Amino acid sequence: VRVGEYLFRRLQEEGVTHTFGIPGDYALSLYAAQEACGMPTLVMTHEPSVGYAADVYARLKGLGVALVTYGVGALNMVNATAMAYAEQSPLLVITGAPEVQWQDQNILFYHRVKSAETQLRVYQEVTAAQASIRAPAEAAAEIDRVIGTVKKLSRPGFIEIARDIVDHAIEPPPQRPSVVPAIVNAEEAAGMEEAMREIVGRLQASKRPVLYAGVEIERFGLMREFQELVDKTRLPVATSLLGKAVLPEHHPSFIGTYFGRIGLESVRQYLEGSDCVLALGMLMTLMDTGIHTGVIDRSRLIQVTTQGTSISHHQYPQVTLPAVLRALLRLPRLKKSKPPSRPAPQPVPKVTEKTLTMNGIIAELNGFLTPQHLVLADTGDCLFASVELRADYFIGPGYYASMGLAVPGAIGAQIARPDLRPLVLVGDGAFKMDGIEVATARDYGLTPIIVLINNRTYATLKVSLGDRPYFRLRPWDYVGLAQALGGQGVQVRTREEFHRALRLAEASTDFWIIDAVIDEKDTSLTLQKLGEELQAKTGRKEKGKREGKRSDR
């Protein structure tokens, strides 16, 4: 077996069916090796999009691969990889590299920055495991090590292979180091027992327990177990924004996405008022607390992650999410809670209103989405508005919050899950970044429906600084653009037109851009509340400043 073949066979064993990439000189031997293994690459237009598509594929399949060239390719998707790191996505970045001799002789080859190691050093900052493979003998072990870490931590990894060793024959390792179940020593078992006693004790003593579910449930393949737990206990479930739809949102136990004071008020009251919040699989980021507007009292909080468990203010570092989930499932006598009634739907403008609004768009989507849709929301008000959306499949950058994930991500999503139709919610600012990638959907017969929120502005930024010339976005002819790229488009300005456009797109086998024109000042309820929170905070701060100044005199 040759180095390249070993790599792609390993990926196939891990269930990888496609890679995402852009070919380039140093990566050509890898592309040829991949071709020989019968693995296709979806050729995207630009490396940031490669990263986003592979990231979304990774989120849905447990491993996603970007195959790009050295330097100019890899360094062009650092942000995409950083997002995958922050949001715990098992993205593997594979690149070629100059031949060993060029690296060693310090030749000023093209795509070189400071030294041959520049891209490796950059990737050390945004991945959990890295390998620079320059000798055939080490290749198999290094490939296994990086893939192993990516799978284990659900964080990105990085492999670069000198292009002249890709075709070298190697001895495959006689047997792959199989995943040996960790031997639990007596100390650890006792710790686990103690933690479970406490968790179960708190749940049973609680009058109104609630599950607060995070993204690790999905990333570590625990969605089935989690749903089993929910069905068994009938505990109500809220999710974080990043963890949105780890329980399909039409499930009767789902009460909503928690987002502090700027999210749904009914969810906030239930979660913050609970005497026992069992948070499963979430890192409690700034976003998980509704940008610091929410307060989950730590004395009532049990937080279980893949990195350990904390209960109130004490910690069990060895007690991790998969073990706790399984232990909870084994317990026979878990208290059954009656799920609360579903929160009342948000008030939305009446259909009789001629104009289209963000709230109207969300209301329409809630009436349109089926379990056959996968929603991808981009950063900005689309992400904020998604708090109010009910989706069974949802992907959004709910922590790292980079713009640009949704349109390229739809390519990765439909390749990973051809049974689902991607529906993208993207603002004009994010669409301008890389929305052109929708052209690639046409190349491969994919059919995303893009709902482009055309408000001619970076709406989220206006919340902080008011209207500024550098927040304004000139509208493009998005319908003409869709047609120029080989798809279809329609502009809508009323709720009724939007309603019809969704159905038109749904019935079509093309990709669609629905250019949804709303007022420049219109925002979702969430963003509106965020604005109010910021103003109140700034007002308080300003007040404090003035007082401070006065006392200075």
Added chain:
Amino acid sequence: VRVGEYLFRRLQEEGVTHTFGIPGDYALSLYAAQEACGMPTLVMTHEPSVGYAADVYARLKGLGVALVTYGVGALNMVNATAMAYAEQSPLLVITGAPEVQWQDQNILFYHRVKSAETQLRVYQEVTAAQASIRAPAEAAAEIDRVIGTVKKLSRPGFIEIARDIVDHAIEPPPQRPSVVPAIVNAEEAAGMEEAMREIVGRLQASKRPVLYAGVEIERFGLMREFQELVDKTRLPVATSLLGKAVLPEHHPSFIGTYFGRIGLESVRQYLEGSDCVLALGMLMTLMDTGIHTGVIDRSRLIQVTTQGTSISHHQYPQVTLPAVLRALLRLPRLKKSKPPSRPAPQPVPKVTEKTLTMNGIIAELNGFLTPQHLVLADTGDCLFASVELRADYFIGPGYYASMGLAVPGAIGAQIARPDLRPLVLVGDGAFKMDGIEVATARDYGLTPIIVLINNRTYATLKVSLGDRPYFRLRPWDYVGLAQALGGQGVQVRTREEFHRALRLAEASTDFWIIDAVIDEKDTSLTLQKLGEELQAKTGRKEKGKREGKRSDR
């Protein structure tokens, strides 16, 4: 004076008139400070483009600024900054950062990767100077230090400022450390004298001396001195691809762009046959030797750069380009060489041919370009073909060779030099990456003419690996695209149509996309010769391999 104000006033002192950027949350206090200083930002669509536009502005003005947000912004332009590093462009990347408290308390704020320092650590790999400013007291000195290094080395720098200190009042430094002329000690003066004796001696003894001019002449503001030297000595001048047009190419002493065996044969013969090559301001990269196809005999080579001088095999580390250039200008008795006759123009297809070809496009452009055009060539055959182009202003990624510079770069170019009309030469592969940025030209009334080489393939990659499905590019409706973005477009398929399209665009005040359709197999002469070189090399290698195998038996 406040921190932000100090920063933008300093930039204005350095001649910066505009920044390029995309606003974002952590950068808003910087944007507000900039606005207060009356400095406008050109808002681009995507951060890679921000980097390319600011890079080109930097190449033309001596300092260019990208103003982007923390994490998601800065990490999205690592490749652009890496290119600026490799190609010695004085690009300054400025970003906001989370408030000091968030950084210190290790809060999981949005846009965070591994730690608050991630982006700083990444930028250490691709810039020459970095500052993370967290205390007002250090701000002025740190800003001065980074700007100073960027100017001195003509390499990128990086400044991040915690958003909550941007409005803090500071004492401006009482007087800026002025650039003190380096005190030349006796040892150094003696070294300089020795080197100059040797250089002049070689030039005078030479039968056919030639200047080989590189990009440092432009980057270090030495173009006037260099041209004076050329006029004074009448020495013939070849340039490298990266240094192309450091002497306006209609100058009578210019003999062509050297690119080894794959470039112009007349230039190769002159340069490689010379008994004294004086290379000024070039690093001798792989590209500067025509991808290792050229051989400039070191025993006949004098190489002077900003990092030192080497003559044959010995070095004068203290003897640098500006000093040598000035010393040469002071010498009265430099041998006058009669400039050789200009190399015969490349054979080009007759106009009677109906079809459009790469060679025909270059021939047409050579008949079209005036000293009022600035050519930007993107990576791929456009860059290779530029070897045969005569331009007075030229920018191309002639070393790092990343795709994507040219279209966004045209924005930076026309802002820096409103007196020049940008003409972009870009392949469909590179155009698909970020050609959409041409929309920004419309936003600001800029008028680039984009010549889009539509060959439906990554032509350069085919040279190595033949035709492969992942090299094919589906043609978009580029004319429709141009119109959707607010500009004009025309598709041309014959040389006559191309001829007319250039004049149509030239007369217009819109941006134009000329969709120049050529055959999939058509390439420039340079790329054709590169293919032949590679085949010959591979053939030799294959032959070597077979022989190796035989002897193994």
